[in-house]
Amino acid sequence: MKVTPTHEDSGDAVTKTTSQPDSRATDRVALPEELALRLADRLHVQFLRRSPSTLWNRLLLGLTLIGPGILVMLGDNDAGGVVTYMQTGAKYGIGLFLPLMIALGFVAYLVQEMTIRLGAVTRRGHAEMIWKRYGPFWGAFSLFDLVVANILTLMTEFIGIRIAGEVFGWPYGLTVPLAALFVILCLVYLRYWTWERLSLLIAAFNLVFVPIALLSHPNWSAVAQSFAGQGWLVAGGFLSAPFLILLSANIGTTIAPWQLFFQQSCVVDKGLVPKDIDASRRDLMIGVGGMVLVAMALIVLSGQYIHGQPGADHFDIERMIAILQARLGSWVSHLFALGLLEAGLIASIVITASSSWAIGEAFDIPRSLNARPKQAWGFYAPGLVSVAIASGIVLLPHLALGFLNLTVQVVATIFMPAAMLFLLMLLNDRELMGDAVNGTTRNALSIGIMVLLIVCNTLYGIAAVWPHAL
Numbered sequence: 001m002k003v004t005p006t007h008e009d010s011g012d013a014v015t016k017t018t019s020q021p022d023s024r025a026t027d028r029v030a031l032p033e034e035l036a037l038r039l040a041d042r043l044h045v046q047f048l049r050r051s052p053s054t055l056w057n058r059l060l061l062g063l064t065l066i067g068p069g070i071l072v073m074l075g076d077n078d079a080g081g082v083v084t085y086m087q088t089g090a091k092y093g094i095g096l097f098l099p100l101m102i103a104l105g106f107v108a109y110l111v112q113e114m115t116i117r118l119g120a121v122t123r124r125g126h127a128e129m130i131w132k133r134y135g136p137f138w139g140a141f142s143l144f145d146l147v148v149a150n151i152l153t154l155m156t157e158f159i160g161i162r163i164a165g166e167v168f169g170w171p172y173g174l175t176v177p178l179a180a181l182f183v184i185l186c187l188v189y190l191r192y193w194t195w196e197r198l199s200l201l202i203a204a205f206n207l208v209f210v211p212i213a214l215l216s217h218p219n220w221s222a223v224a225q226s227f228a229g230q231g232w233l234v235a236g237g238f239l240s241a242p243f244l245i246l247l248s249a250n251i252g253t254t255i256a257p258w259q260l261f262f263q264q265s266c267v268v269d270k271g272l273v274p275k276d277i278d279a280s281r282r283d284l285m286i287g288v289g290g291m292v293l294v295a296m297a298l299i300v301l302s303g304q305y306i307h308g309q310p311g312a313d314h315f316d317i318e319r320m321i322a323i324l325q326a327r328l329g330s331w332v333s334h335l336f337a338l339g340l341l342e343a344g345l346i347a348s349i350v351i352t353a354s355s356s357w358a359i360g361e362a363f364d365i366p367r368s369l370n371a372r373p374k375q376a377w378g379f380y381a382p383g384l385v386s387v388a389i390a391s392g393i394v395l396l397p398h399l400a401l402g403f404l405n406l407t408v409q410v411v412a413t414i415f416m417p418a419a420m421l422f423l424l425m426l427l428n429d430r431e432l433m434g435d436a437v438n439g440t441t442r443n444a445l446s447i448g449i450m451v452l453l454i455v456c457n458t459l460y461g462i463a464a465v466w467p468h469a470l
Contacts, residue, residue: 045064061279071196084250092243111423112260112263114424116280118264125261126361145257149257151389153258153347160340163340165341183345187369195349209294218301427442
């Protein structure tokens with residue numbers, strides 16, 4: 001049976017099939033396997049759209065279209081993010097950073113929604129668009145930023161996996177390699193649909209931090225006061241280096257370059273088209289909601305039980321878990337460790353895929369999770385190498401885990417303005433985007449975010465080099 005794709009006005013792919021011998025074989029070109037699998041996924045969506053509009057069919061369609069938005073945002077609550085939120089609550093308590101998480105959720109939605117439109121309209125990944133639109137120099141520049149940031153971020157994921165395993169008494173010499181092997185197997189041997197569903201299943205466990213916080217009897221009065229503006233004053237002032245580094249780290253764990261590349265490539269590999277943009281926005285809203293809830297839960301947990309203790313400013317995550325166990329019981333420490341393990345795994349899975357997608361797009365090689373390993377070894381190799389480097393470094397003894405984690409989050413903030421600039425230029429290219437081009441309000445908000453990032457980075461640099469200058 002041959003499959004020949006055509007396109008309707010909506011942009012959905014449909015097929016004409018025949019079981020008869022094809023006498024016009026010279027006029028047809030067989031689709032590569034990865035494209036045929038993507039087409040099959042689109043046919044399933046098309047079938048659900050044309051089915052009777054019952055509640056069950058609408059639910060099936062919604063579940064079929066979700067994926068990239070939830071994965072990018074819950075993957076954003078990675079092991080490094082968990083540690084950062086806990087360090088934030090330990091140092092500043094339940095105050096300014098709690099409502100700040102809601103503001104950062106809006107920022108994340110604004111940024112990531114642009115990747116949805118760009119991917120659905122152009123049907124090209126982020127790296128490919130930069131490379132072909134602005135040339136090899138800027139394409140290589142953005143790719144270098146991404147690869148370096150991804151390897152550094154993967155290190156924080158394996159740090160989280162290492163620490164989580166040690167809570168259960170597992171030696172990190174076993175835990176880290178097994179986690180790395182699992183990530184590699186997911187990348188290489190699962191087709192897109194299976195990879196996405198498995199990733200969503202793992203990502204759902206990210207929400208375990210919410211019941212942990214709720215069952216720890218949080219101080220709801222302090223939570224309410226934080227939204228009323230009380231407790232916003234910080235020790236050392238808003239221009240102190242400790243505050244600026246945590247502010248930068250929180251921003252960096254909410255919006256990072258890998259997220260732009262990942263979600264756009266995910267949209268393309270899933271085969272989403274302009275008609276799917278509204279559903280993808282809802283998918284993203286769900287993901288942002290989950291991200292914000294988890295971040296707030298972690299800040300509440302550490303702000304209530306760790307903040308104010310002698311030396312809390314310098315506690316590492318192992319010490320924080322030990323305090324939670326002493327004050328709330330071993331069930332909390334074990335659930336927390338499972339959540340940390342999940343956070344490291346899901347982020348490793350999606351970040352590794354973003355590296356492979358970006359390099360595959362830049363060098364115009366087969367770049368789909370539907371591609372067989374033998375046919376697309378160049379696509380899978382970057383992800384495998386990045387996992388090997390990151391996990392190998394984390395296996396080194398006497399690693400400064402806490403310092404490394406915060407540094408990586410800050411690096412993500414430093415790289416983000418350049419990544420956003422390319423995104424904005426592409427979204428304002430009417431030749432590419434047509435009616436889906438950015439509007440004035442969205443541009444103004446995006447530029448404001450870029451300026452905020454640059455100011456934050458500049459102030460942190462000044463405070464770090466000249467501590468008494470601010």
